[in-house]
Amino acid sequence: MQSDSPQQRKKPSIYAAPPAEILLLDTPSALEAHIGTARRAVTGRYLEAHAHVQGLVSSWIGVENRVEHRIKSLLPPDERLVPGALYAAIAFLSGAILARHRALPIRAILPPVLGVAAATHFLPKTSANVGDYLGGLEDHYAPEVARVHEVGKAHTRMTWDRLSEGVEGGRARVREGVLAAVERLQGATGLKVREALGVARSIEEKAEKVIEEKIADFEGVVEKTEKKAEEAAKDRVV
The missing domain is CATH 1.20.5 (Single alpha-helices involved in coiled-coils or other helix-helix interfaces)
Incomplete structure (x- = not known):
């Protein structure tokens, strides 16, 4: 009788055989491919638009900063803008009212002339700074x-x-x-006319001094009132 070989005499394993590896290939359909392409295109366009908008915002912020810096450089710290600007605006409007029944050249020239003259008088440093800035622009461009x-x-x-x-x-x-x-x-x-004229002149000078003193006192009262109003406004804010 023929004996069995060692492989034939090997006992079967008590463990289950390992599962066979199955490789699944995910093949997208044509619709999925088109949807993916469209999604990537839309995402790219969105990113480009977002970058463009961010660039515009950054440019606008830069313009605002430059304008703010320029305005601060034109306004001297020792000159108040509010009263002088109001006086200049009133002079401009007064010129427009005075010239409304005049010829067209007068209506076009008188209001800005009065406004500029008032600004030069009430805001001399600011007007000088603005004039220098405009002169620089004119020289450059x-x-x-x-x-x-x-x-x-x-x-x-x-x-x-x-x-x-x-x-x-x-x-x-x-x-x-x-x-x-x-x-x-x-x-x-024989009349002392010259002496009389001298007395009249001295009286006129004294009157001018008194008027100047009264104006100075009135300006001081106005400044004190404005300071009190500002302090009261600050207290209300606090």
Whole structure:
């Protein structure tokens, strides 16, 4: 009798056989592929739009910061803006009211002239800073216009100096004529007209000093009232 081989005599394992590995391939359908492509395209467009909007916001914030810095540089710390700006606005509106029945050039020129004159008087440092800034812009972007502007200002300054000299000369001649007439009148009549004019002049100077003192006192009272109002407003806020 033929004996069994060792492999044939091997006993079966008491454990279950390990499961066979099954590899599943996830093959998307055509619809899923189209949906994925569309989703990726939309996501890319959204990211591009978001980056563009963020760039615009950053640019706008930069513009705001530059404008704020420029305005702060134009406003001197020792000059209050509120009263002077109100006076300039009132002068501008007054010019518009005065020129409303005049010719078109006068209606176009008078309000800004009065407004600029009032701003120059009540806000001299701010007006000077604004003028320098506008002059710098003019020199940078329109040098030819700036050159013509400078020539015009030079001619205007020369004309004003000549007018001032003429007015001063006229005043001097009038004063000399009046003094000569007073001397002749005093010599002919014996009246002390010159002394009387001197007394009147001294009285006028005293009256001017009193008026200036009253104006200064009134301004001091107004400043104190404004300070009290500001303190009261701060207390209310607190």
